[in-house]
Amino acid sequence: MWSADDRRFMGAALRLSRWHLGLTGANPSVGCVIVKDGRILGAAVTAQGGRPHAETQALDLAGEEARGATAYVTLEPCSHFGKTPPCANALVAAGVSRVVICLTDPDPRVSGRGISILRDAGIQVEIGLLEEEGRRALAGYLMRKTKHRPHVTLKLAVSADGMLGRRGEEVSITGPLARAQVHVLRAESDAILVGIGTVMADDPELTVRLPGMTGRSPIRIVLDRRLELPLTSHLVRSASGVPVIVASVQAPAFDAQSDPERDVRRDALLQAGVEVLETGSLSELLHELAGRGISSLFVEGGATVAATFFHQNLADRVILSQGPGEIGPGGLESPLKPSDMAANFVMIRAEAYGRDLCFEYERSF
Ligand code: AOF
Ligand code: ZN
Numbered sequence: 001m002w003s004a005d006d007r008r009f010m011g012a013a014l015r016l017s018r019w020h021l022g023l024t025g026a027n028p029s030v031g032c033v034i035v036k037d038g039r040i041l042g043a044a045v046t047a048q049g050g051r052p053h054a055e056t057q058a059l060d061l062a063g064e065e066a067r068g069a070t071a072y073v074t075l076e077p078c079s080h081f082g083k084t085p086p087c088a089n090a091l092v093a094a095g096v097s098r099v100v101i102c103l104t105d106p107d108p109r110v111s112g113r114g115i116s117i118l119r120d121a122g123i124q125v126e127i128g129l130l131e132e133e134g135r136r137a138l139a140g141y142l143m144r145k146t147k148h149r150p151h152v153t154l155k156l157a158v159s160a161d162g163m164l165g166r167r168g169e170e171v172s173i174t175g176p177l178a179r180a181q182v183h184v185l186r187a188e189s190d191a192i193l194v195g196i197g198t199v200m201a202d203d204p205e206l207t208v209r210l211p212g213m214t215g216r217s218p219i220r221i222v223l224d225r226r227l228e229l230p231l232t233s234h235l236v237r238s239a240s241g242v243p244v245i246v247a248s249v250q251a252p253a254f255d256a257q258s259d260p261e262r263d264v265r266r267d268a269l270l271q272a273g274v275e276v277l278e279t280g281s282l283s284e285l286l287h288e289l290a291g292r293g294i295s296s297l298f299v300e301g302g303a304t305v306a307a308t309f310f311h312q313n314l315a316d317r318v319i320l321s322q323g324p325g326e327i328g329p330g331g332l333e334s335p336l337k338p339s340d341m342a343a344n345f346v347m348i349r350a351e352a353y354g355r356d357l358c359f360e361y362e363r364s365f
Helices: 004-019 054-066 087-094 113-120 131-137 139-147 176-187 196-202 262-271 282-291 303-311
Strands: 031-036 039-045 070-075 098-103 124-127 151-158 163-166 191-195 219-223 244-249 275-279 296-301 317-322 331-333 345-353 356-363
Touching: 004 031, 004 039, 004 070, 004 098, 004 131, 031 054, 039 054, 054 070, 054 087, 070 131, 087 113, 098 131, 113 124, 131 139, 139 151, 151 163, 151 176, 151 303, 176 296, 176 317, 176 345, 176 356, 191 196, 191 303, 196 219, 196 303, 244 282, 262 275, 275 282, 296 303
Parallel strands: 070 098, 098 124, 151 296, 151 317, 191 219, 191 296, 219 244, 244 275
Antiparallel strands: 031 039, 031 070, 163 331, 317 356, 345 356
16 A cells, blocks of 8 residues: 555654654654655654654645645654644644554544544545554653553673673773664663662763764663662762662562661762652562653663563563673673573664674564
8 A cells, every 4th residue: 555655755754753762751752754746845853852743843844835745654643732732633734635654642642533633634544654663663652651661671782702791890892883872772762770780880971972962861770779879979970960860679578777877878869969769669660760751761781680671571672782702701691692582582683883793682572
């Protein structure tokens, strides 16, 4: 039912939608391309912060010429009155004759209604073009809306012999290109998470540092049961600029008496502008984050944290970068290796970054 041109224009809309991943808050980053006679009249992505939506911007660009045109949108146009009237109504008013939609919107305020508004107005509506790509581009939004948790990406850098490094010693596993990719992945996420062990070992900043990507730093979360995050760490010292959450996950049976200094450390963290979030399980933490509009979580380390997410079935995507060097005996073994990715994952990308290889896996169920 779809032509090569249809695929090309929806592909463009999907690439546009990826551009604002991590920048649109609780709103999905949607792409819209308006086309007539094979020519793009307007193309837009949901604005930073989530408003205006993609369609209204693209229609503004197209102007009067939108009459009789085809609109390609990566998500069903909205049907609810937010700060502005619904996009479905705007498409009707502009007189487009055909709307091609990649995915329907699971938001209960919209789901199916956007499509009805268009069809009732006599517009030809087609649904499902490049659906699989759409599901990847909108993975965070879909996960938050349907499972009420963020979409979780685990990332690990492993040596050729499957090691993460050596205990107490800094070992460089991957080169500059693979490391730059990490910054892109950070930029596309709403939040980054590491374990307290990683903070103690590396004192990371967990910000996005790439030319042209300023102002794109996601909030930073440290899994730190005992609230040991040092006040002198880069994270705490920069907490007024980019928020930091210390997440303490422990079973309800935890005995506060066993650690009398805990409250003192909690107060000091709060004083330093860090938020402390206590939950009884990792799922509960993710639920809480979703409630705050966090759709995508990038889990950067270390081994224990990655293994915990993986074994609790809370990993949706795994990115393994593999460097060419071997660490040898005495190395810190990676909990996940390209050779033993569980049967529940499929590889969707294998790419070379200089001398490193990058494998991307996606949950297959
Ligand atoms: C669209 N085009 O570009 C986006 C849409 O808070 P509001 O009023 O902005 O509405 C948020 C909802 O709008 C969100 O849950 C989703 O259903 C839709 N997002 N819709 O037509 C867009 N970003
Ligand atoms: Zn809209």
